[in-house]
Structure formats: C-alpha cells, structure tokens
Amino acid sequence: AVLARRGRLYELEVETEREGEFAEQGIASLEEELAKEEDRTEGLQTLLSRAEADARACEAARLAASLYREEANIHAQKLQLHRLTLSDLEARALTEQHVSQRFRGADRDAERDRIISEEQKHREAEVLRELRFELHEASEALSAQESREELASEELHRLEHHKEREAKWEHTEQTGKDKT
Numbered sequence: 001a002v003l004a005r006r007g008r009l010y011e012l013e014v015e016t017e018r019e020g021e022f023a024e025q026g027i028a029s030l031e032e033e034l035a036k037e038e039d040r041t042e043g044l045q046t047l048l049s050r051a052e053a054d055a056r057a058c059e060a061a062r063l064a065a066s067l068y069r070e071e072a073n074i075h076a077q078k079l080q081l082h083r084l085t086l087s088d089l090e091a092r093a094l095t096e097q098h099v100s101q102r103f104r105g106a107d108r109d110a111e112r113d114r115i116i117s118e119e120q121k122h123r124e125a126e127v128l129r130e131l132r133f134e135l136h137e138a139s140e141a142l143s144a145q146e147s148r149e150e151l152a153s154e155e156l157h158r159l160e161h162h163k164e165r166e167a168k169w170e171h172t173e174q175t176g177k178d179k180t
Contacts, residue, residue: 040173047166054159061152068145075138082131089127093120 096116 044170051159051163051166054155054162058152058156058159061148061155065145065149065152068141068148072138072142072145075134075141079131079135079138082127082134086124086127086131089120089124093124096120
C-alpha cells in the first residue's frame with residue numbers, strides 16, 4: 001500500500017511538474033502576445049497622431065484657399081470698377097470731341113481742343129496703365145490662388161488615401177485578431 005501511494009505521489013509530482021511547465025509556457029506566450037499588442041497599440045497611436053496632424057493641416061489649407069478666393073473676388077470687383085471708370089472716361093472723351101468739333105472754326109478753339117484732346121489722351125493712357133497693372137495683379141493673385149487650391153486639393157487627396165490605407169490596415173489587424 002505504501003509503495004502504491006509512493007507511486008501515485010510520484011506520478012502526481014510528475015504530472016504537477018508538467019502542468020507547471022505548461023502553465024509557464026502559456027504565461028510566456030501570453031506575455032509575448034501582450035508585448036506584440038502593446039507595440040501595435042503604440043504604432044496605431046503614432047499613426048493616429050499623424051492623421052490628426054494631417055487633418056489639421058488640411059483644414060488650415062482649406063481656410064487659406066477660402067481666403068485666397070475672397071481676395072481674388074475683391075480684385076475682380078476692383079477690376080470691374082476700373083473698367084466702368086474707363087468706359088465713363090471714353091464716353092466723356094467722345095462727348096468732348098463732339099463738342100470741340102462744333103467750335104473748330106476759330107484758332108483759339110482749335111488750340112483748346114488740341115490741349116483738351118492731349119490731356120484726355122494722357123488721362124486715358126494713365127487710367128489704361130493703371131487698369132492693366134491691376135488686371136495683371138488680379139491675374140497673378142488668381143493664378144497664385146489656383147496653385148494654392150491645387151496644392152490643398154492634392155494634400156487632401158493624399159490624406160484621404162492615407163486614411164483609407166489606415167482603415168484597411170486596421171481592418172486586417174482586426175480580422176487577424178478575430179481569427180485568433
């Protein structure tokens with residue numbers, strides 16, 4: 001009976017040792033899996049931080065594009081105002097020319113007409129130069145705005161593509177977890 005008990009006790013000790021080794025292996029495996037999950041979590045947090053920073057940059061680019069559009073609209077309105085002014089000056093010049101033609105008979109009137117005409121031409125040329133300059137500025141501002149909008153659009157597209165890849169990666173990670 002004592003030998004049978006010792007045999008059973010020995011078998012229990014061997015089985016307990018095996019279970020202990022198996023439990024230690026299980027704990028080591030769980031610790032390894034925990035470390036991997038912590039690494040994945042850290043990577044996802046870094047990725048999330050980058051995505052948030054990119055989203056903030058994209059929003060800033062949208063706001064800047066909106067401001068550039070408003071600025072271009074202001075330049076377009078100024079240009080329209082100058083066109084109206086130029087049109088008014090041209091109408092006045094035609095009126096003065098018509099009036100001066102009536103009085104061409106006298107030398108004094110002819111000289112006055114010539115002086116008025118030269119002054120009018122000078123004013124028209126000056127207004128035309130100003131309008132061309134403002135048109136050039138408005139054109140450059142509009143071109144710059146379009147470039148900035150294009151860059152903002154490209155950045156937005158890049159961010160959206162980046163977010164899609166993140167979503168696919170997270171889905172793949174989640175699918176991998178679900179299978180285990």
